[in-house]
Amino acid sequence: MYKKFIFLLVLAITFVSCQFTETLTINEDGSGRMSINIDMKEMMAMGQSMDMDSTFVKMDSTVAFKQLLEEKKDSIATLPKADQEKLKKLEDYKIRTVMDPETSELFVDVFVDFKNINEANNLMNGLNQASAIMPESPGGGTDVKGDPSSDVLGVRYDFKENTFTRDAYIKDEKAYQKQKDSLQSAMMFMSSMNYTLKYTFPKKIKSSSIEDASYSLDGKTIIVERRFLDYFKDPDILDLEVELEN
Numbered sequence: 001m002y003k004k005f006i007f008l009l010v011l012a013i014t015f016v017s018c019q020f021t022e023t024l025t026i027n028e029d030g031s032g033r034m035s036i037n038i039d040m041k042e043m044m045a046m047g048q049s050m051d052m053d054s055t056f057v058k059m060d061s062t063v064a065f066k067q068l069l070e071e072k073k074d075s076i077a078t079l080p081k082a083d084q085e086k087l088k089k090l091e092d093y094k095i096r097t098v099m100d101p102e103t104s105e106l107f108v109d110v111f112v113d114f115k116n117i118n119e120a121n122n123l124m125n126g127l128n129q130a131s132a133i134m135p136e137s138p139g140g141g142t143d144v145k146g147d148p149s150s151d152v153l154g155v156r157y158d159f160k161e162n163t164f165t166r167d168a169y170i171k172d173e174k175a176y177q178k179q180k181d182s183l184q185s186a187m188m189f190m191s192s193m194n195y196t197l198k199y200t201f202p203k204k205i206k207s208s209s210i211e212d213a214s215y216s217l218d219g220k221t222i223i224v225e226r227r228f229l230d231y232f233k234d235p236d237i238l239d240l241e242v243e244l245e246n
Contacts, residue, residue, distance in 0.1 A: 024199040034120035035111030041104055059099045065090040117159045152176040162244040168235035193228035201244055209241040
């Protein structure tokens with residue numbers, strides 16, 4: 001079953017129009033949770049219309065990456081040292097999968113609880129490296145396969161003295177350009193995809209660098225939405241600086 005929802009996650013990101021929400025909650029002591037939610041309702045609807053109901057079973061399950069890495073430890077040992085170290089960093093991450101054919105609900109959360117915001121800097125790597133522990137198909141092989149070309153975008157988070165920053169950057173310019181060029185063939189699937197930031201802080205927000213952001217009634221949560229294609233073409237459009245009240 002674990003193999004199936006990693007497969008569904010990567011399938012959705014690659015082929016199906018879905019919605020991404022990057023959620024961050026920071027507590028008074030600097031600890032918190034960072035997650036990426038991938039809403040795949042359209043994938044569920046598409047599968048049901050194609051009479052693929054047997055693929056979707058009601059479930060609500062949380063799996064630790066540490067467990068998956070332990071299952072694949074022999075294959076991981078055959079990878080280059082650098083790839084092994086990337087996968088090692090995922091041990092604290094978890095994947096929650098919720099699937100309900102009756103309500104057409106289907107989403108995946110990749111999340112990590114942190115003591116310091118710097119520990120969340122590897123969340124994007126968690127998504128990029130998911131394919132490294134994915135079988136070729138739901139019933140296919142289980143060998144671990146590195147995919148360094150997918151690891152092209154990174155995000156740095158920082159929170160000091162009431163100021164929070166989010167800075168997206170390109171990690172591999174050549175691989176990024178290659179993926180950017182390949183998007184032309186996926187425009188139809190990706191045109192309705194959005195990427196949303198939803199960040200909650202322990203104090204009220206005094207100001208932010210994004211003018212069209214929206215805020216919660218208590219002023220502690222900021223929400224920013226962009227088209228996924230626009231974000232991939234220009235990661236800087238979701239760069240953010242937030243200043244909190246004292």
